[in-house]
Amino acid sequence: MERTLVIVGGVAGGASCAARARRLDETATIVMLERGPHISFANCGLPYFVGGQIDRRDKLLVTTPDRMRQRFGIDVRVRHEVLSVDRASRTVEVRDHEAGRTYRQPYDVLVLSPGAQPVRPKLPGLDGQRVFTLRTVPDAERIRAFVEDRDPRAAVVVGGGAIGLEMAENLVGLGLDVALVEMADQVMPWLDREMAEWIHQHLTLKGVQLHLNSPVQRCDEAPDGRLTVRVGGGRRIDCDMVICAIGVKPEVDLARAAGLDIGARGGILVNPQLQTSDPSIYAIGDAIETLDHVAGGRRLMPLAGLANRQGRLAADHICGKDVHYAGAIGTGIVRVFDLVAASTGANEKTLKAQSVAYAKSYTHPASHAGYYPGAVPMVMKILFAPDTGRLLGAQIVGVDGVDKRIDVLATALYAGLSVSDLAAIELAYAPPFGTGKDAVNIAGYVGGNTLDGDVDVFHADQVDRQVGEGGFLLDVRTAGEFHRGHIDGAANIPIDDIRGRLDEIPRDRTVLVYCLTGIRSYYACRILTQAGFRALNLSGGYMVYCAAEPSRCKGIPGLRRWKRASAMETFCSTPEERQILANRSGRRPQEESERPAD
């Protein structure tokens, strides 16, 4: 007898599951029940639809119910909401919102792909008409209509995750004054704090009012519709509309009511075959907890790519294929104005929380050959096992080439490669695309240098402790660079003078060497170590220090100087980049060129 497969939810995971199931099984009855008006829509495109970069709604519709019916013979029912699951009789109770009737739909196999819902905190005023969330096409249309009809001048975005940042960018693009309010001390939770600092400063340069450590307390609406958002610390922000983007939570009401196991993080629990605690019910996508392949444990990972993959794998298992879903690494990327920030695997916060031993390393490689037009630097942080060098995670912030490097690192992480492997990978080089030693190779060399014992490093967050233990802070940049800003208490001997001035450096103290990016100080460490000193290199140099300790520094070097320049130039913080700009503008570079080396 033919089986009936019922899929609850028709977006990423559900649609992938349905199409795959049909390709594997021509005879099954496949019913896809979607509560909303659209299936398979491009959730991730919604902020750009609001901002007008995507101009028409139909572009967001990856496929249509008609196409799914015609091509795959799938019984697609939109605006049909599943109200409950009766596991004993293997039926679901469905509300047809179009016809206004309720019916029971039998299943042999049920797939739950209900997704997640935006969190809207129960605070006074956050349920108002001018407070929006963004998850569906109708949500986006409501925001777009409000902007067109009411001509708001100011918006508050609550939440500094990907959606919040993308909405901030798009609302600025529409001409609004935007304030971004975030409860934590950083935006983009999957970045570590000192990497997120780049985004903080970039947002400010772009005119976004950034309020960190600012939990929202209430939102008051004046009779004229004007809103006042109050945040912790007594601050009040006036605006005409609020976007509430503080995150999503798995849609588990149906699963919970059906008695299926729910995990500690609030997602549906599944086995490696993506079955729930009832083997005839599968669950996929944003609603489930996924095994963290790197740091261990289960996590909520609301990522479209994972939902697609899980949908396909569930269909494979339903159709008799051998499936073992070992979990996920978690790779994400976000564009914020001209900056791009990306992450793969574990971050430092997670590794600390899970008590996983790690080492870390920062580099500032160029997006492509410095001699070819348009090369720009990025900041790359890698985390790896301190014994084997096995990669545990990576984070990158930059304006160009970030997506490529994070994908290479995600592949390396998937494959279990180590930092010495990163040095050896052969990446494509022609002037517009890379360098003879690619950014990833350089990260591998620099990480490998510490593993091999060629150089010992210390980190920006250890400066105080190292100095407190008697370390001698040595800045090896030029005198000009030093005078424009340095770490308090540092001495200055430029790199090329070191060999002749060793007697100025105390032999009985650990020498804490730094330069702008960590390259010249690495050379200095090699000289000092071979001359009998104990020397440590500040990984990532003064640039990472300024990002890690923004209150002690006058901004990340270079960022202030270029803030009136074009978008891309706001990121130009390394001497290499300044060299390019100086060449372009006819000015002389003000700091020494520091080329990536290993």
Added chain:
Amino acid sequence: MERTLVIVGGVAGGASCAARARRLDETATIVMLERGPHISFANCGLPYFVGGQIDRRDKLLVTTPDRMRQRFGIDVRVRHEVLSVDRASRTVEVRDHEAGRTYRQPYDVLVLSPGAQPVRPKLPGLDGQRVFTLRTVPDAERIRAFVEDRDPRAAVVVGGGAIGLEMAENLVGLGLDVALVEMADQVMPWLDREMAEWIHQHLTLKGVQLHLNSPVQRCDEAPDGRLTVRVGGGRRIDCDMVICAIGVKPEVDLARAAGLDIGARGGILVNPQLQTSDPSIYAIGDAIETLDHVAGGRRLMPLAGLANRQGRLAADHICGKDVHYAGAIGTGIVRVFDLVAASTGANEKTLKAQSVAYAKSYTHPASHAGYYPGAVPMVMKILFAPDTGRLLGAQIVGVDGVDKRIDVLATALYAGLSVSDLAAIELAYAPPFGTGKDAVNIAGYVGGNTLDGDVDVFHADQVDRQVGEGGFLLDVRTAGEFHRGHIDGAANIPIDDIRGRLDEIPRDRTVLVYCLTGIRSYYACRILTQAGFRALNLSGGYMVYCAAEPSRCKGIPGLRRWKRASAMETFCSTPEERQILANRSGRRPQEESERPAD
């Protein structure tokens, strides 16, 4: 006692070796002897310097002799040519071209990094004043000066490798009429023929006169300086200048004269520690033969990235580190006007020549989410082991996102991943950067479908044989697409009609199904197979067929239609891309949208 390390050649490999050796050993005497006037120059940037995209010579100089002296204490001697090596006395004989004297320089360890020389065939007229090669900064300056002073109107580029193609682009950019002459039946030897066809048609659209299968026979200079290049088949091409870019050969005269072992391909032989047959002499870079990590055997791989890496590894071994250089995969990329072509690992020609068993698969994924502006398709070919699915090589042609995908595939190849791994890698997705199923994931799914037996494929070069053996060719595109061009003898049943028209398909013949890109035909194969037919899917569809059999087709679909459009549009050959263009221009797409699926 302090050792003396002498390095012959100061460009990529030599300079990397010198700097690394100094970092590991403060006490060694390091002498770098460079025949030319520059060290460490950006060879790969030369075509762009000729074309003016890189405007100043000093940008090509990655570092200077002064910097190497100051920072690394390296005794750099430019315009010093090593004439011979006396292994018995451990000395080299050096000609100082500046001072006009010859002297002997002792060494404890010698590193040969002499690079390669452009091949200039001994044919009548190819030694003329208006026939140029391009390998050094002075070479580039000569060409630039000739173009500026003589205002040539037409150039012939001999050789369709990376330098030849880049020169063709740059000379067109300078306003010259350019003919490209290539002895083989394709440009870019590391691509397979049907992938190179994209470049052939793109070159033609860009106004380059392309002559394949055209060995140069002679070059005659008229009294007015006008040149006539004669090629096989009696063709004559008039021009004002010739760029001879038929390849490079390793510089091995010094090594051969010193009695060191030279390999069958003309490169210096080295062991996994990069030592020559004399263990106190190392050799690195373009001059050596490198183990082919994928297909086996030794190959010449003149790639800057490999030279850098080998230079560093040689220094490591010289300084007492454990080194084992297992060979190279070979990853390359070239931009040709608006197209980008890249390759990693083995190509089909090599696998055939080495009798390595392989399967192959073609896909046409988008550069990023189709709903976000600027998405363009690419053609991706992967080669993998027919049993395990282990990746053996990949080739990509496209206008955007090619460099990223080839780097991901190069990393996968390095790590020994299989096509099922490609499906599982988690790549970064946000609308400007990728898709929920990235191009690499799709290649993995499609390759995996054949490995798993979900669909059997046939290839464009097997159409005749399959038809000859009684196969029934079935085109499942729309009637409109079919009428605009199809494979001779094919029947047409559009995909969505298949289920209802099974009785029109002969049950006793193998059904050879195709569509434009291979997606709809895959669905059709699944339907047919489950209905009891034996069906094969044409991998990559009609697009790959048109590239593989250009003489039977009216060009690659879409390419002709858009040829008067902007650069990027010349590549717009898939319905997805046409959809984007149609949206942009207000026209209706003329073919059905075919979205990437798995």
